[in-house]
Amino acid sequence: MGTETSPAWVDHVAAALERAGHRSGAARQAVVELLGEQDCCLTAQEIFDTLRDRDRAIGIASVYRVLELLSSLALVQRIDVNDSAARYEALHPSGHHHHHLVCDECGQVIAFEDRGLEEAIESLSEQLGCAVESHDVLLHGSCPNCTVPAAA
Amino acid sequence: MGTETSPAWVDHVAAALERAGHRSGAARQAVVELLGEQDCCLTAQEIFDTLRDRDRAIGIASVYRVLELLSSLALVQRIDVNDSAARYEALHPSGHHHHHLVCDECGQVIAFEDRGLEEAIESLSEQLGCAVESHDVLLHGSCPNCTVPAAA
DNA sequence: GCGCCCAATGATAGTTGCTCTCACTTGGCC
DNA sequence: GGCCAAGTGAGAGCAACTATCATTGGGCGC
Numbered sequence: 001m002g003t004e005t006s007p008a009w010v011d012h013v014a015a016a017l018e019r020a021g022h023r024s025g026a027a028r029q030a031v032v033e034l035l036g037e038q039d040c041c042l043t044a045q046e047i048f049d050t051l052r053d054r055d056r057a058i059g060i061a062s063v064y065r066v067l068e069l070l071s072s073l074a075l076v077q078r079i080d081v082n083d084s085a086a087r088y089e090a091l092h093p094s095g096h097h098h099h100h101l102v103c104d105e106c107g108q109v110i111a112f113e114d115r116g117l118e119e120a121i122e123s124l125s126e127q128l129g130c131a132v133e134s135h136d137v138l139l140h141g142s143c144p145n146c147t148v149p150a151a152a
Numbered sequence: 153m154g155t156e157t158s159p160a161w162v163d164h165v166a167a168a169l170e171r172a173g174h175r176s177g178a179a180r181q182a183v184v185e186l187l188g189e190q191d192c193c194l195t196a197q198e199i200f201d202t203l204r205d206r207d208r209a210i211g212i213a214s215v216y217r218v219l220e221l222l223s224s225l226a227l228v229q230r231i232d233v234n235d236s237a238a239r240y241e242a243l244h245p246s247g248h249h250h251h252h253l254v255c256d257e258c259g260q261v262i263a264f265e266d267r268g269l270e271e272a273i274e275s276l277s278e279q280l281g282c283a284v285e286s287h288d289v290l291l292h293g294s295c296p297n298c299t300v301p302a303a304a
Numbered sequence: 305g306c307g308c309c310c311a312a313t314g315a316t317a318g319t320t321g322c323t324c325t326c327a328c329t330t331g332g333c334c
Numbered sequence: 335g336g337c338c339a340a341g342t343g344a345g346a347g348c349a350a351c352t353a354t355c356a357t358t359g360g361g362c363g364c
Contacts, residue, residue, distance in 0.1 A: 021340095022340080022341090023330085023331055023332075023339090023341070024331070024332095024341095024342080024343070025330075025331080025341045025344085026330090026341090027341075027343085028341080028342095029341060041312065042323080043321095044321080045321085050178045053275070057155065058341085058342080058343080059342065059343035059344065060322090060344095061322095061323080061342080061344080061345090062342055062343065063339080064321095064322065064323075065323095065341085065342085068323095078234055080232035080233075080234050081197070081232075082230055082232050082238070084320075084321070084350090085320090085322095085350080086234070086321085086322090096338060101282055101284070103282075104285065110282070112276075112280060114272070114274065114276045114279075116272045116275065117269075117272045117273065117276055119216075119272070120266070120268045120269045120271070120272035120293070121269065123267045123268065124264075124268065124269055125291070125293075127266075128253065128264060128291075128317085129296060130253055130255075130262070130291075130294060130295055130296060130299060131293045131294045131299050132291045132292070132293040133256070133292050133293045133294075134291075134292045134293070135199050135289065135290065135291045135292065136289070136290045136292075137213060137273070137287065137288075137289050137290075137354055138287065138288045138289075138290070139273075139277070139280075139282075139287045140284070140285050140286045140287065140288075141277075141282050141283045141284040141285045141286070142283040142285075143282055144281060144282060147282060147283050166328065173311095174311080174312090174360090175310090175311055175312070175360055176312095176360070176361095177311080177312045177313070177359080177360080177363075178312090178313085178359090179312075179313060179314085180312075180313095195350095196350080196351080197349095197350085198334065210313080210314080211314035211352090212311080212314085212315095212351090213314060213315080213316090213351095214312080214313055214314065214350080216350095216352075217312085217313085217352095220352095223361065236321090236322080236349075236350070237349090237350065237351095238350085238351090
């Protein structure tokens with residue numbers, strides 16, 4: 001894990017923020033860089049804790065503020081996995097993204113992608129007569145670890 | 153609206169609860185009947201308020217308790233629409249169900265169904281090597297009302 | 305029908321994820 | 335360097351949800 005998402009997205013965000021008339025700031029920068037490193041979604045608390053551990057501590061209010069801003073500019077996607085805390089992840093300008101399987105046993109969130117699914121959703125949005133801007137697919141089940149009882 | 157989901161599902165729930173060794177109770181009965189009438193999802197608060205308006209008031213704690221029980225028995229599905237309150241709706245034993253479009257303008261939740269989408273998810277779950285028990289697709293965009301600026 | 309036992313219920317206090325407020329700091333144009 | 339708005343952080347506030355616990359009532363044995 002680590003570099004999949006990194007530099008291009010961080011630059012993209014910087015450009016988009018500047019275009020939208022925002023200044024740079026330490027807290028926002030730290031959150032963006034952290035999100036850029038991730039392969040999958042993080043909760044606000046995880047972002048807060050990780051930055052504190054790295055001696056780049058910022059206020060929890062700033063975490064939420066940055067996430068809301070990025071979300072409103074379609075730079076991150078908010079994902080709700082039914083475990084009370086929302087998660088956020090980088091949203092690529094290319095539209096390339098993935099979806100999530102939530103393990104109902106251990107709570108782990110696993111990312112996956114599937115072309116067929118994307119196509120089904122695309123053709124669906126045309127039929128609906130609504131402007132579909134983003135979509136999120138959430139599967140519930142058991143992850144490989146929990147599926148095999150012996151390995152649990 | 154009103155009768156699409158109704159009697160069969162309520163009976164199904166009653167049977168499943170008895171099978172699981174639960175007694176009947178007024179609060180639970182009221183929640184199940186209300187859910188059985190719905191075509192789409194309700195929040196816990198909506199359930200609480202509606203029952204109070206019908207002079208079948210029950211404690212808010214009971215609402216949550218019943219929803220959790222039904223959810224754990226796969227009799228209702230919990231849906232998180234990113235607006236802070238979770239929503240719940242009847243889950244049919246036939247597997248027949250629908251998904252949701254959330255209007256980012258007005259917050260309205262619209263139900264839809266699509267065979268192609270279901271098929272894509274089914275074939276996907278086979279590939280994943282995980283036991284997928286349920287799935288939920290959430291589209292974000294604008295509902296017909298909000299899509300046409302003139303009608304807003 | 306009567307009584308007993310435990311599941312079901314409801315009021316309320318507590319927890320928690322998140323938002324609001326406001327004083328302070330900082331970036332960036334002059 | 336000075337100014338001012340944007341950015342930030344601490345902490346209060348809010349709302350959804352959960353835990354607790356005393357009371358109620360369903361349903362079985364009698």
